[in-house]
Amino acid sequence: MNAFLFEFIGTAMLILIGNGVVANLVLKNTKGSDLGWVGISIAWGIAVFCGVFVSADASGAHLNPAVTVGLATAGKFGWELVPGYILSQVLGAMMGNFLIWLTYKKQYDSTEDQGSILATFSTSPAIRNPFWNFMSEVIGTFTLVFGIFFIASGSVGEEAISLGSLDALPVALLVIGIGFGLGGATGYAINPARDFGPRLMHALLPIKNKGTNDWGYAWVPILGPLTGGALAAFVYCLIGI
Structure with missing residues (x-):
């Protein structure tokens, strides 16, 4: 239960900071309307750093069903824990955005653009094409989970791996890099x-x-990341053979 609790807390912090900066950028009458894509990418890296640092020692800091499924697929995490982790992550994400709504309640009230409001909650593609949007999420999440395997374990042969607090910074830098390099097509849910x-x-x-x-x-930011995470696990295991 302690692990589930900290998956909830870590994911809530991740979303609170990450989507919070989106709200600061796109809602009317905020003081952060000039943040831009660089600000969003860096803020999501900071969000990952905070979430991982807080939850790492208690839960391994997955904060992402794609990471959980990837680790389980590679035999590095028990499948019996997967449903509880994913439920905790989804509920934590809901709590994070609920706190954003409380923070920016008056800005939400004054914003008329429906797309801007939705952007503070969920992702959307720059060009809507389900197949290529799916591929973008697969590639971005593959990059994330494959990198996490090596950041967390340091070697392919480890029996069980999980993120520790010292891994928070390299994972954050990985997420910033994905945002800069791969995020423009879909807004990089990767989670x-x-x-x-x-x-x-x-x-x-x-x-x-x-x-x-x-x-x-x-379905795209759900199935794309899960597919990318599972593929990262298969390649990781293949390299380890």
């Missing part, structure tokens, strides 16, 4: 909980002018 939990919260909260939840796209 099903990061997209699904906040999208569900968007549906539940009484937000003025919020419009559609775009559930028709929601």
